[in-house]
Amino acid sequence: MAKPLLEFTDCGIYCETGRFYIDPWKPVDDAVITHAHADHAYWGHKSYLAHHLSKEVLYYRLGDINLQTIEYGETVTKNGVEICLFPAGHVIGSAQVRVSYKGEVWVVSGDYKTEDDGISTPFEPVRCHHFISECTFGMPVYQWKPQAEIFTDINNWWRNNKEQGIATVIAGYSLGKAQRILQHLDLSIGPVFTHGVIENTNEALRRNGVTLNPTTRITYETPKEEIRKGIILAPPSAIGTPWIRKFAPFSFGYCSGWMALRGAKRRRAADRGFVLSDHADWDGLVSAIDATGCEKVYLTHGYTASFARYLNEIGFDAREVHTLFGDDEDINAQDVDLKDTVTSEESTLSFGEGRGEAEEASL
Structure with missing residues (x-):
């Protein structure tokens, strides 16, 4: 029996024929x-290949690495194996990796979402025999509202805070979520101020040619009264720190797919939880997998056991695989109890909606 083109090893997803790894978590040659999220892009490899729009963020995060970048649809051949990148829609520069050799086609999707967020290149289904997929939100309870509704809520909340004379702080992961929020804020309300980690990421993306709305980095010299006129973009790591407390009184909002669950909002001590994720919801996962026409599905992280069981019940050949991919934000699935489903106006999700019984990493 011939070996599969891709294998799951203790270093990562490996192509022995091509002699390269995809998103390895231990140092490798290729x-x-x-x-560029930290659970997919590790330091220490001898050479890297990624999408062009990940270039400057990878340099910012990993230093002076040996990096080759290509565009979507461009093909690179390694030892006879063809590699081509396709949009994943997860964050700016995110890609699915299509690997093909002698008619055998695999697609490693990394992380992805199927809704067009207006800033990342939208997800494209790629036909293949084998599809390697996340399932961060692989339970029917996770059904995202259109993002236009979420940003209407965010902008109304910000406007109301300003009218009441309190500051507005909104938290989201520094790569992906922060830029998505930034691009959909109503700047007629006021300016956007940023934590240094987010602004460093913004600057890297701008160096890469990405056009982002204007922002102002918060420094010790930034007048507090000026900050109060705008909105503050903060990473999850800033929650509860002296940095964020100096803006009091403020209203704190958290953007995450986990905000669909009451328990997650409570642990974040958020005044408002906005259900906004850079991962596919239940319908997105099922539709994306179906669109590949694949023969086999491999689930790397998230609700792998229950989602694999569901896929097998509806006719796919699906199984769990062990990887070190996971939560690229701050809360993980193991911290969440499904009985904590939110029923307030912030989420209309209810346990049991969707195709089955019910249950981020990019929040």
């Missing part, structure tokens, strides 16, 4: 990177 790494193909789906996107």
Whole structure:
């Protein structure tokens, strides 16, 4: 029996024929990177291949690495194996990796979402025999509202805070979520101020040619009265720190797919939880997998056991695989109890909606 084109090893997803790894978590000679989040792009590889729009963020995060970048649809051949990148829609520069050799086609999706967020290149289904997929939100309770509704709520909340004379702080991961929020804020309300980690990421993306709305980095010299006129973009790591407390009184909002669950909002001590994720919801996962026409599905992280069981019940050949991919934000699935489903106006999700019984990493 012939060996599969891709294998799951203790270093990462490996192509023995091509002699390269995809998103390896231990140092290797040749790494193909789906996107620049820390659970997929590790330091220490001898060479890296990624999408062009990940270039400056990878340099910012990993230092002076040996990096080759290509565009979507461009093909690179390694030892006879063809590698081509396709949009994943997860964050700016995120890619699915199509690997093909002698008619056998695999796609490693990394992380992805199927809704067009207006800033990342939208997800494209890629036909293949084998599809390697996340399932961060692989339970029917996770059904995202259109993002236009979420940003209407965010902008109304910000406007109301300003009218009441209190500051507005909104938290989201520094790569992906922060830029998505930034691009959909109503700047007629006021300016946007940023934590240094987010602004460093913004600057890296701008160096890469990405056009972002204007922002102002918060420094010790930034007048507090000026900050109060705008909105503050903060990473999850800033929650509860002296940095964020100096803006009091403020209203704190958290953007995450986990905000669909009451318990997650409570642990974040958020005044408002906005259900906004850079991962596919239940319907997105099922539709994306179906669109590949694949023969086999491999689930790398998230609700792998229950989602694999569901896929097998509806006719797919699906199984769990062990990887070190996971939560690229701050809360993980193991911290969440499904009985904590939110029923307030912030989420209309209810346990049991969707195709089955019910249950981020990019929040």
